[in-house]
Amino acid sequence: MPVSSFPSDATLADVGEFPLISALTALFEQGEHVLVGPGDDAAVLRIRNGHVVVSTDLMVEGRHFRRDWVPAEDVGARAAAQNLSDINAMGGTASSVTVGLALPADLPVKWALDFARGFAAECAKVGASVVGGDVTRSETLVIAVTVLGGCTVSPVLRSGATAGDVVALCGRQGWAAGGLAVLGRGFRSPRVLVEAYRRADPPYDAGPVAAKAGATSMIDVSDGLVADAGHVAEDSGVVIDLRTGAFEIPEPLQAVGSALGADPLQFVLGGGDDHPLLATFTRAKDVPAGWTVVGSVLAAGDDGPRVTVDGAAYEGPVGWTHF
Amino acid sequence: MPVSSFPSDATLADVGEFPLISALTALFEQGEHVLVGPGDDAAVLRIRNGHVVVSTDLMVEGRHFRRDWVPAEDVGARAAAQNLSDINAMGGTASSVTVGLALPADLPVKWALDFARGFAAECAKVGASVVGGDVTRSETLVIAVTVLGGCTVSPVLRSGATAGDVVALCGRQGWAAGGLAVLGRGFRSPRVLVEAYRRADPPYDAGPVAAKAGATSMIDVSDGLVADAGHVAEDSGVVIDLRTGAFEIPEPLQAVGSALGADPLQFVLGGGDDHPLLATFTRAKDVPAGWTVVGSVLAAGDDGPRVTVDGAAYEGPVGWTHF
Numbered sequence: 247m248p249v250s251s252f253p254s255d256a257t258l259a260d261v262g263e264f265p266l267i268s269a270l271t272a273l274f275e276q277g278e279h280v281l282v283g284p285g286d287d288a289a290v291l292r293i294r295n296g297h298v299v300v301s302t303d304l305m306v307e308g309r310h311f312r313r314d315w316v317p318a319e320d321v322g323a324r325a326a327a328q329n330l331s332d333i334n335a336m337g338g339t340a341s342s343v344t345v346g347l348a349l350p351a352d353l354p355v356k357w358a359l360d361f362a363r364g365f366a367a368e369c370a371k372v373g374a375s376v377v378g379g380d381v382t383r384s385e386t387l388v389i390a391v392t393v394l395g396g397c398t399v400s401p402v403l404r405s406g407a408t409a410g411d412v413v414a415l416c417g418r419q420g421w422a423a424g425g426l427a428v429l430g431r432g433f434r435s436p437r438v439l440v441e442a443y444r445r446a447d448p449p450y451d452a453g454p455v456a457a458k459a460g461a462t463s464m465i466d467v468s469d470g471l472v473a474d475a476g477h478v479a480e481d482s483g484v485v486i487d488l489r490t491g492a493f494e495i496p497e498p499l500q501a502v503g504s505a506l507g508a509d510p511l512q513f514v515l516g517g518g519d520d521h522p523l524l525a526t527f528t529r530a531k532d533v534p535a536g537w538t539v540v541g542s543v544l545a546a547g548d549d550g551p552r553v554t555v556d557g558a559a560y561e562g563p564v565g566w567t568h569f
Numbered sequence: 570m571p572v573s574s575f576p577s578d579a580t581l582a583d584v585g586e587f588p589l590i591s592a593l594t595a596l597f598e599q600g601e602h603v604l605v606g607p608g609d610d611a612a613v614l615r616i617r618n619g620h621v622v623v624s625t626d627l628m629v630e631g632r633h634f635r636r637d638w639v640p641a642e643d644v645g646a647r648a649a650a651q652n653l654s655d656i657n658a659m660g661g662t663a664s665s666v667t668v669g670l671a672l673p674a675d676l677p678v679k680w681a682l683d684f685a686r687g688f689a690a691e692c693a694k695v696g697a698s699v700v701g702g703d704v705t706r707s708e709t710l711v712i713a714v715t716v717l718g719g720c721t722v723s724p725v726l727r728s729g730a731t732a733g734d735v736v737a738l739c740g741r742q743g744w745a746a747g748g749l750a751v752l753g754r755g756f757r758s759p760r761v762l763v764e765a766y767r768r769a770d771p772p773y774d775a776g777p778v779a780a781k782a783g784a785t786s787m788i789d790v791s792d793g794l795v796a797d798a799g800h801v802a803e804d805s806g807v808v809i810d811l812r813t814g815a816f817e818i819p820e821p822l823q824a825v826g827s828a829l830g831a832d833p834l835q836f837v838l839g840g841g842d843d844h845p846l847l848a849t850f851t852r853a854k855d856v857p858a859g860w861t862v863v864g865s866v867l868a869a870g871d872d873g874p875r876v877t878v879d880g881a882a883y884e885g886p887v888g889w890t891h892f
Contacts, residue, residue, distance in 0.1 A: 281620065282724060285804070287658040287789055288624035288716075290724050293616045297604065300700065301611035302667040302715060306707045335610040344625040346669075346713045377623065384629045390669045390713030392625060393611075401605060401613050466610055481608070 307387035322364030335466035337457025348384035407482035413541035423517020597699035624655035630710035645687030658789035660780025671707035730805035736864035746840020
């Protein structure tokens, strides 16, 4: 029996596994590179350029999102975005995605379908197809996404920054953290920040452009700017110095800072979930349009690789860690 | 602080995210095709033949395994096996795997490391590298695996069976179900069946061999023989008739059947988790060595595509469904 013949408040337990999978799969359009799509033991994809770029991320309800704070469609968009962004951060473009859904039996089917719609729409932004997945039952709602893509030039790693490089950022940063802070206090405005938390807007074209422009290292800022800059510093064996004067604090973040009695710069330096790109370039003139120079790369001294802010250690919250 | 400096009963919460990831990653050797391994935003893999075969599966504690029934190393081996087997069922060979782990904070680090050892060992059987993953915290333990591979001939789909084909099986079937039945009654023997439940032994070489031999359709039996044969029947638009006389019931399954008062054939027809391959071939002489002919493909009649057993509808339990 097709899912559409069930009442609108039907749960996954009412509908059953295979009708659910059929209904989900029907939402996923397949690109020309998909030789075998969902429904067999595996999908088969045509690959150009002789390589594939692959990344996996998990999202857990209650930890990465709350169903009462974020509509299903936005959870879907975010689940896709954080994975598509990982390919962006290599200087590549995503082409194919798989999604594993561990779902509670009492979850409304409508939630799963709305999730899939948001997920598919976000993938469509970069032309990626949802080529396969798995659905199973779980007390905790867990979303597992794997994304495949390719690069037209060499992938840009975290390890390529050298002293003398400039550090640049592309995409909004701190907005999602501002929105989360607002929601955490029980407010729903400034709406633009709440929306930014609900739905990331990664600069998907910026990764390949930066790679072509000669970016020496790149990462997507998912955990926090200082935290993720720290991964580049560590892997490159350098110091990354961020200049607070380089960040223009947008008005809504200033407003939230005032309302909550917090320094809005903390959202920018410590916040995650916006998925801008942070990259290093040999010369300032290599930095593509749309990027802002926010710091510089220095040789690691006695304190080893690390991130400094205006030349000093940063004492604020640096980002999110699990466990 | 490295994981090895913590006490042997340390939990994930004691150790923290990044030391755990380092300790896990150190267990995964990388093949020559891995251009960029774990630790960056994404892995980069060299791909031959211009295509990639990809599949995703989830395992949830309490649903797919119990920690008190199956040692961590065997859970790891099983998590890998059920995914590697999906590539096998396309006639391909797995080359790369990602693993997402949603883990409770009070999980012993030892469990996670033993899991990873079993996972890596199973991947090594086919020469696949564990190229990336994600670790996060969750109340429910969920394992998400994605596997990538390739085929040297055209992939074998579920949809290619035609009337007149013979149906053949390769690998043990019903053993895991027998082991599960034993464990469910609180017994630990016959040991060979309990071991079969704890650790699958898929015939990884058989998929590519069958593809080269001209298999017209293929599937791996993960949910149950009748259930999975049903997917081939449905996708091919045919009837698959299984002949019970073709199955040799191994002695331990006969013993469990006697002890539990059950027909041991039910384990063979309804049991999952063994991951043998079921395939169809145009002629009996195409069937490779090591396979057993267990039935035939008939044109779908008025009742449509379905599975019959000895020419009649099968009334026993046909396999596992979620929700």
